[in-house]
Amino acid sequence: MRLTRLGSINLEPPEEFNFHLTASAYSFHWQFDGKYLYFPVIRNPLLIVRTSVKDNVVRVDLYGVTGKLSKDLVTEHVVRTLGLDEKYYEFYNIAEGDPLLAEVARSLRGMRLRTTDLWTALIIAVCQQNASFKQGWRMLYNLFKMFGERVTVEGHGFLLTPPPSLIAKSSSSELMRAGIGYRARSLLELARGFDDIPQQSPRELERSLRSFKGVGLYTARLALLLAYRFYELPPVDRWTARIVCEVYGCKGVSISEAEEVLRKVWGKWSGLAVYYLTIVLDAEPLSKALDRVRKGLLKPYMSSDKLTPLTLYLRDWFVS
DNA sequence: TCCACATTAGGAAACACGCG
DNA sequence: CGCGTGTTTCCTAATGTGGA
Numbered sequence: 281m282r283l284t285r286l287g288s289i290n291l292e293p294p295e296e297f298n299f300h301l302t303a304s305a306y307s308f309h310w311q312f313d314g315k316y317l318y319f320p321v322i323r324n325p326l327l328i329v330r331t332s333v334k335d336n337v338v339r340v341d342l343y344g345v346t347g348k349l350s351k352d353l354v355t356e357h358v359v360r361t362l363g364l365d366e367k368y369y370e371f372y373n374i375a376e377g378d379p380l381l382a383e384v385a386r387s388l389r390g391m392r393l394r395t396t397d398l399w400t401a402l403i404i405a406v407c408q409q410n411a412s413f414k415q416g417w418r419m420l421y422n423l424f425k426m427f428g429e430r431v432t433v434e435g436h437g438f439l440l441t442p443p444p445s446l447i448a449k450s451s452s453s454e455l456m457r458a459g460i461g462y463r464a465r466s467l468l469e470l471a472r473g474f475d476d477i478p479q480q481s482p483r484e485l486e487r488s489l490r491s492f493k494g495v496g497l498y499t500a501r502l503a504l505l506l507a508y509r510f511y512e513l514p515p516v517d518r519w520t521a522r523i524v525c526e527v528y529g530c531k532g533v534s535i536s537e538a539e540e541v542l543r544k545v546w547g548k549w550s551g552l553a554v555y556y557l558t559i560v561l562d563a564e565p566l567s568k569a570l571d572r573v574r575k576g577l578l579k580p581y582m583s584s585d586k587l588t589p590l591t592l593y594l595r596d597w598f599v600s
Numbered sequence: 601t602c603c604a605c606a607t608t609a610g611g612a613a614a615c616a617c618g619c620g
Numbered sequence: 621c622g623c624g625t626g627t628t629t630c631c632t633a634a635t636g637t638g639g640a
Binding site: 461462 | 614
Binding site for chain 3: 408411496565
């Protein structure tokens with residue numbers, strides 16, 4: 281599908297906003313090309329925005345299949361997605377004196393967590409289960425390539441998240457071909473029940489999401505973090521637990537201990553801290569990540585020869 | 601007894617390694 | 621050089637345990 285340009289909006293960025301870092305993190309090449317960050321605002325009728333920053337102005341170009349559109353609604357969505365209204369001062373104050381995330385307040389300052397819709401966040405979270413960063417994002421890549429609709433914006437190919445309706449009518453074996461293993465069943469059940477999830481607060485949503493088979497505490501919280509910036513309750517996996525316990529000195533290395541320590545140090549910013557932890561350690565497998573923590577190498581590589589959350593967009597890493 | 605919390609069992613996929 | 625196995629890296633779900 282080819283989309284036509286419907287107009288544009290200019291937004292004033294907050295101070296210390298780093299568009300390039302915000303757009304780089306965990307983006308596939310069809311989402312960010314080094315200059316423009318593309319993301320959907322409305323699915324039906326389809327409306328996609330192309331965002332960029334020039335001369336300290338956030339430029340938002342609108343693309344769709346024509347129709348009425350509310351610029352206020354688009355503005356609100358872009359502000360929310362990029363976190364233009366976020367105030368990280370408190371978070372940075374803690375980060376500055378922190379043994380793990382000091383770099384977030386320095387070289388990564390101005391980088392925002394970019395949100396997705398809840399459905400996309402759920403797919404991401406399910407793919408992250410029992411898998412390294414590389415494994416998880418390969419699964420996601422395969423799902424997008426196999427089931428996502430391709431649209432063209434100014435000659436740039438963009439892939440939409442395969443919607444619940446499409447996943448729901450797929451067979452488990454079809455989904456398995458994306459290399460997602462047992463997660464196919466979880467995804468299928470989520471797709472079938474997704475539209476019946478009521479609108480509720482994040483804390484209530486956590487309960488609703490966990491009622492799905494295959495969605496535990498980690499998956500639910502990661503999804504809520506990515507979709508709603510639900511920072512106060514962190515998604516803690518074993519990777520996070522080991523690192524957090526190593527650095528802040530827990531008695532053991534359990535998930536619950538790590539969460540307790542995280543909440544003590546970061547308070548209502550715990551979830552955001554976990555997100556940035558994956559960035560500064562390039563989401564490396566545990567043994568390498570622990571090694572880097574001990575050596576104090578707590579800055580992302582930023583080199584283009586290695587797949588990391590910040591280099592994912594650079595090329596087609598999973599092309600087979 | 602029942603609830604909260606901790607532990608254990610079970611499992612998918614990638615990678616490394618050794619064998620023929 | 622290819623193949624199979626074991627190890628590593630993670631998670632959820634079921635089971636176990638201890639305190640109110």
